[in-house]
Amino acid sequence: MPMILILTAHGDHSTDQTIDWLNYYNVQYQRINIDDLLANHTVAYSIDHNHSEFTIDQHQTSDFKVVWFRKSGVFRSSDLMLQSKNILSDQLSSFLSFEYTAFIQALTISFTKAKWLCNIEAVNSLDKTKQLILASKAGLDIPESLITNDRKQAIAFLQKLKGKSIIKPLAESEIFGTPENKYSISPKLLSKDFFRYFKRKKFLPSLIQEYLEKDIELRIFYLDSECYAMAIFSQLDEQTKVDYRNYNFKKPNRFVPYNLPKTILKSIQCFMEYAGLNTGSIDMIKTKSGRFVFLEVNPKGQYDMVSNPCNYFLEEKIALSLINKLN
Structure with a gap:
């Protein structure tokens, strides 16, 4: 069988x-x-x-x-x-x-x-750089971005942005440390003068992006061309304002189902096809000016945090997807 x-x-x-x-x-x-x-x-x-x-x-x-x-x-x-x-x-x-x-x-x-x-194989070949390139090719809006190891380049980019910027790992965010202390390598806000006081002229290549003031944060679970979107009201809490994954367990963000515009749905489908993925958890934001901006996709991202608050029953949908592929 x-x-x-x-x-x-x-x-x-x-x-x-x-x-x-x-x-x-x-x-x-x-x-x-x-x-x-x-x-x-x-x-x-x-x-x-x-x-x-x-x-x-x-x-x-x-x-x-x-x-x-x-x-x-x-x-x-x-x-x-x-x-x-x-x-x-x-x-x-x-x-x-x-x-x-x-x-x-x-x-x-x-x-x-x-x-x-x-x-x-598609997962292993998809870093954040490739994601941004493919997302733009598919018609999705992306943040202005720079990957550099040079202090002068970073300073010039921050001056060009004329506002807040954010620095991210090129790979996935990580938590490491000892049993007593934990440290997170995750997106962080940069002050405009951060690199001016940075002593080293060269550093490990890092991803710097424009920081966009968001209206809502969006987590979208993608499965076989279907999008299951959830709005996260993370901007209302200073702890989660930059990244909702800085969870506030005492006062959790509000999660609600969200209907994406058809043009965004079509662009997401196109992006996932370019990426060779038939499933993944996509992070986007809707800015205060109404832009829908792609941030990243995690092919192995959690889906229960979308399924449960929105009653999407994604666990059963994934099981049925696997069963259908048997036929």
Whole structure:
């Protein structure tokens, strides 16, 4: 019987909820938590002159007609090496991480005949720079942006903007630290004189964008050409004004369903087609002047935070999307 392969991460609640619907519809599937793959599963890739076959536990890749790439998880070198204070342990851990990434790429290549929900190759090739280029090509409005490693270039760009600017990671935002202290690498407002007092002339290339005063923030879950939009009234709270992901748990932002203009819907569909994605969580803002501005898409973004407040029942819709791809 054809099966669905779910590639996700340990403890992902959104995956659990979608799997509940797959169980309800009595569909065969196998869940692989990528962060537990090496410790809890048996994998092998046999290659010879005439044939190649990947096996996961007792299943061959040909058993899976549909693959859902939900999350990648976090590689743990502790699964493969003993803890030690050896001076080379950090370098070895880095090497193992690269080897693990190469293995995951080999795994995904073996599913050439499967239908994908969130194709991992498209995800891996889509950085924020490419997103902005494709969004503009698709007719979406984007913030004026500069990626640079040079202080003079940054100062000139801030002068050109004549207002507030924002700095963002080129990759995904991260939270790291110790059990006692957590630190967030996420979008931050810049003062107009920030780089004038910056001692280094060169720095790691960074994404600087114009800061747009927003009327509302929009989180849009995209699935098979359909958009499920939610308005977030984050501008009313200083804590969430720059980025609603600076959550105020004591006084949460208001979330409501939102109907996007047809022209924006068409441009989003065009952008996702250019990006090679059939699902993803899109962040946009509607400015006080009425502009709908694209910020980014996260192909692996959360959808329950849109589903629950807006009664979109996205978990069931994703399950039905996977089931339809089996046929």
